[in-house]
Amino acid sequence: MMNNVQLVQGRWIFTGDDTIENGAIAIQDDTILEVGNWDSLKAKYPQAEVHGSSQFAVFPGLINAHHHSNGVPNSLQGIDDDFLELWLFSNIALRSQDPTLKTLLSAAALLQSGVTTVLDVCTISGTPEAGQAELKGRLQAYEQAGMRVALTPGANYSSFLVHGDGEDEAFLSSLPAPLRQQVQALTLLEQTLSPEDYLEVISDLVISYQSHPHISVWFGPPGPQWVTDKLLVKIAETAERLNTGVQTHAVESFYEKLAGPRCYGKSVVAHLHDLGVLSPRFSIAHGVWLSEEDIQILAETGASVSHNPSSNLRLRAGVAPLNQMLQAGVTVGLGMDGTTIGDDEDMFAEMRLAARLHRTPQLNLPAPTFTDILQVATQGSAKLLMQPTLGKLAPGYKADLVLVKCDRITWPWVSPEANPLHLMLMRTRAGDVDTVLVNGKVVLQEGQPTGFDLQAIGQAVAEQLEASPNHEQYYALAKDLRPHLARWYGNWEVPTLEPYAAFNTRG
Numbered sequence: 001m002m003n004n005v006q007l008v009q010g011r012w013i014f015t016g017d018d019t020i021e022n023g024a025i026a027i028q029d030d031t032i033l034e035v036g037n038w039d040s041l042k043a044k045y046p047q048a049e050v051h052g053s054s055q056f057a058v059f060p061g062l063i064n065a066h067h068h069s070n071g072v073p074n075s076l077q078g079i080d081d082d083f084l085e086l087w088l089f090s091n092i093a094l095r096s097q098d099p100t101l102k103t104l105l106s107a108a109a110l111l112q113s114g115v116t117t118v119l120d121v122c123t124i125s126g127t128p129e130a131g132q133a134e135l136k137g138r139l140q141a142y143e144q145a146g147m148r149v150a151l152t153p154g155a156n157y158s159s160f161l162v163h164g165d166g167e168d169e170a171f172l173s174s175l176p177a178p179l180r181q182q183v184q185a186l187t188l189l190e191q192t193l194s195p196e197d198y199l200e201v202i203s204d205l206v207i208s209y210q211s212h213p214h215i216s217v218w219f220g221p222p223g224p225q226w227v228t229d230k231l232l233v234k235i236a237e238t239a240e241r242l243n244t245g246v247q248t249h250a251v252e253s254f255y256e257k258l259a260g261p262r263c264y265g266k267s268v269v270a271h272l273h274d275l276g277v278l279s280p281r282f283s284i285a286h287g288v289w290l291s292e293e294d295i296q297i298l299a300e301t302g303a304s305v306s307h308n309p310s311s312n313l314r315l316r317a318g319v320a321p322l323n324q325m326l327q328a329g330v331t332v333g334l335g336m337d338g339t340t341i342g343d344d345e346d347m348f349a350e351m352r353l354a355a356r357l358h359r360t361p362q363l364n365l366p367a368p369t370f371t372d373i374l375q376v377a378t379q380g381s382a383k384l385l386m387q388p389t390l391g392k393l394a395p396g397y398k399a400d401l402v403l404v405k406c407d408r409i410t411w412p413w414v415s416p417e418a419n420p421l422h423l424m425l426m427r428t429r430a431g432d433v434d435t436v437l438v439n440g441k442v443v444l445q446e447g448q449p450t451g452f453d454l455q456a457i458g459q460a461v462a463e464q465l466e467a468s469p470n471h472e473q474y475y476a477l478a479k480d481l482r483p484h485l486a487r488w489y490g491n492w493e494v495p496t497l498e499p500y501a502a503f504n505t506r507g
């Protein structure tokens with residue numbers, strides 16, 4: 001008789017390879033033991049604790065391949081969506097939130113939409129001690145939530161205002177004197193954490209979490225234009241030596257695409273390739289403006305992409321060439337970037353958006369299926385995260401799974417001809433997620449996190465924000481600077497480009 005066996009029962013079990021009706025999963029400790037028929041597994045493990053019932057659908061844990069734990073989001077903080085470059089500056093108006101509280105708030109939303117693993121990108125600055133304290137706060141949140149994470153911290157070293165080496169000075173001198181002085185007075189124009197200290201702080205954390213059951217630490221240089229080439233190379237080398245990963249934002253906006261030829265005389269991806277940093281442990285977030293050559297480079301080097309369709313729409317970045325990436329064999333995961341179309345961090349809605357956004361309007365051209373998109377959000381993201389035992393429900397895989405309540409979804413009737421996976425991906429919302437297991441432990445029950453009191457966390461964050469000093473002057477400054485940033489990028493010469501719409505019509 002085996003100990004510690006738990007059973008998960010489902011009307012439908014979506015393993016990642018197929019659908020099992022009236023199925024069950026046997027879990028021992030943190031690992032999936034068997035996947036099969038409910039009656040036979042129940043007979044085999046009669047004493048096992050049971051999660052779910054014939055009213056549930058069971059999915060592999062969804063994997064959010066690019067995220068920022070924003071806590072109380074920009075919308076509630078009065079910051080509107082905009083072009084990436086203009087929006088980034090408007091974030092100076094964000095009030096600061098306790099790192100543990102805001103991470104718990106975000107982790108709750110992710111668990112409530114079936115996300116069991118997240119790559120959480122953040123930035124640090126100031127003294128090494130301040131950076132460590134910030135990161136420890138975030139890591140503590142993931143301990144408490146029981147969620148699987150690759151915490152991916154970075155630090156900015158250049159292009160604080162506009163893209164390109166030395167361009168900040170040029171931009172500043174283009175501003176009227178009073179505005180220039182206000183911008184110069186901001187601390188955001190400098191980085192007091194040295195690159196050496198950054199590398200040391202992160203390396204120490206990578207090492208201390210190396211054998212943790214659900215937390216790992218990665219390197220997160222914010223973007224090629226925000227760090228020096230030298231640091232980027234050093235980061236890639238260190239990640240290789242410590243056997244961890246690197247993720248960076250790249251070719252997200254149209255202006256980031258233009259920045260390639262302006263800064264490097266070639267595309268950003270070609271530049272990364274020349275630096276020798278691209279490998280299966282290196283991923284880029286967004287990749288909206290990848291060219292066919294860039295896609296080829298990614299496929300050949302094994303570097304992967306987190307596709308973030310909601311965020312790309314919200315920040316006017318465009319539509320990424322998902323079909324071309326998949327066809328070329330690039331590893332692609334799905335990310336929500338803390339910036340989803342409904343501002344709800346709903347991974348089911350994100351899968352739906354991805355599934356619909358990339359259906360080409362011509363019959364002979366590609367259109368991803370729900371199966372393809374679920375694969376991106378599970379196995380694709382798992383590969384990006386270098387986690388070969390995540391993303392599927394199969395023996396030997398980690399017991400990360402999601403139980404979705406079917407009552408609302410299947411009400412009032414389902415045809416026996418309906419494809420269960422299609423109907424579930426068509427209709428599931430975050431609110432239908434009932435139970436989530438990570439490493440065989442229940443981390444969400446009846447839609448509520450088991451590791452912390454979400455209501456109390458929300459209350460504490462609200463009190464903190466309410467008591468924080470007024471940021472009126474930052475909102476005003478962002479508003480004043482906006483037309484100048486818009487003018488700056490508006491003056492960039494736009495070469496003849498293949499319009500991104502071309503991606504939608506190419507086979």
Ligand SMILES: [Zn+2]
Binds near residue numbers: 067068121285337
């Ligand atoms: Zn991001």
